[in-house]
Amino acid sequence: MTLYSLLDLAPIVQGGTATETFRRTLDLAQHAETWGYHRYWLAEHHNIPGIASAATSVLIGHVAGGTKSMRVGSGGIMLPNHAPLVIAEQFGTLESLYPGRIDLGIGRAPGGDQNTARALRRGLGSSGDTFPQDLRELRSYFAPASPFEPVRAIPGAGLSVPIYLLGSSDFSARQAALLGLPFGFASHFAPDYLYEALALYRDHFQPSAQLAKPHVIVGVNVFAAETDAEAARLFTSLQQAFLGMVRGNRSELRPPVDAMQWTEAEEAYVHRMTRCSAVGSAATIRERLAEIIENTSADELIITAQIFDHGARLRSFELAAEVLRELVVKPVGAC
Known part of the structure; x- marks a missing residue:
């Protein structure tokens, strides 16, 4: 489960x-x-x-x-x-x-x-x-x-x-496997080595007093709203944050915008770094989260959302919980 x-x-x-x-x-x-x-x-x-x-x-x-x-x-x-x-x-x-x-x-x-x-x-x-x-x-x-x-x-x-090792490369995956600790991958902002790190962790895991078998936690951005369009607009706050990192212009979390203003290279970078995300209505995020669970065989999803409006942020996490409650009733298949 x-x-x-x-x-x-x-x-x-x-x-x-x-x-x-x-x-x-x-x-x-x-x-x-x-x-x-x-x-x-x-x-x-x-x-x-x-x-x-x-x-x-x-x-x-x-x-x-x-x-x-x-x-x-x-x-x-x-x-x-x-x-x-x-x-x-x-x-x-x-x-x-x-x-x-x-x-x-x-x-x-x-x-x-x-x-x-x-x-x-x-x-x-x-x-x-x-x-x-x-x-x-x-x-x-x-x-x-x-x-x-x-x-x-x-x-x-x-x-x-209980200690958990977190990372976005194979280093922490190797350490977690060697020590028999749970491993969390920061795929919500650095997804490039997700599958390689999970495979390495599972292949080399050694049971410990804390943990008998591997436990994988996968980070996912979830931006949920009543419609796909509304969720996509909320997601622009996170996209602006990544764009600010590219441009060396970090700031407080910006309000959502109707359209992003970026170059083709900037857009490609932001999309690559945020590709472990589920953005949309309940139906849309259900499909995406099911895909992530199936592809990673995650024991746990840890979801995050940098949403500007607090009410919208609460609603996003509420919708995500409703969807995830349905998804986790049955164990999902391995990738």
Whole structure:
């Protein structure tokens, strides 16, 4: 059976504030819980005007405190930006506050530009190159602690905080397979190596105490509305965000437009990077999501949507949940 979950990038819209974003994030999470979403993840990004989830652990606590049973976590924490002990303490604290509900998704990208990465890592001496060692250290802090250990995560030691590895290449797929951890692929913004990474992960998976068999999470943009035309218009906010990256002109999330103004090369790039998307009415997204599930044999879809209007965003996730509830009743076939 395929689970369905939600990834929130905590968008700051043009003319809006982070305060409004956090209020809307909690509102969306509370609705998502009633719509049957399995988990609600927030992603670490820095120095990006349209994303407010930089202090990811703090925002996870905000969401977990305002919901009752849904799992809440990171999709993900960018481990090279942090000392592993700090993350163990933060998520040990979250798990102690909200037992059995906290996920720790881990990535090795900086979550921002290189200047910001240097500012975050000042004196830390860490990078993506040390990711395997950092991950090993992080996991050690969640193990039961010996009284003779010189450094312990308090809280954290002995707590069962499930770890997920996230990525958009074969590196994290290999690590997740080797360690027997769940693997999430960021196909919602970097789909190029999706199938290669999933095949590698499944082929080389080694069972662990956390996981007996592979668990694949696939990221998908879902923009749903009453009509295909309305959904396509909502989707232009995300298209503008990708276009802004191409042009070096990042901004808060822009309102939708009737028609995109771009060159042929820009259009091709944006379409390539957002091709793991379902955009349209309920009937249209049902067909597309069924195709994605069948082609990837995903154990879980984690859907996201950078939609300017909060009401339209709520409706999109509600329609997606209605469609996914129908799709996941029966297991889908392998690709």
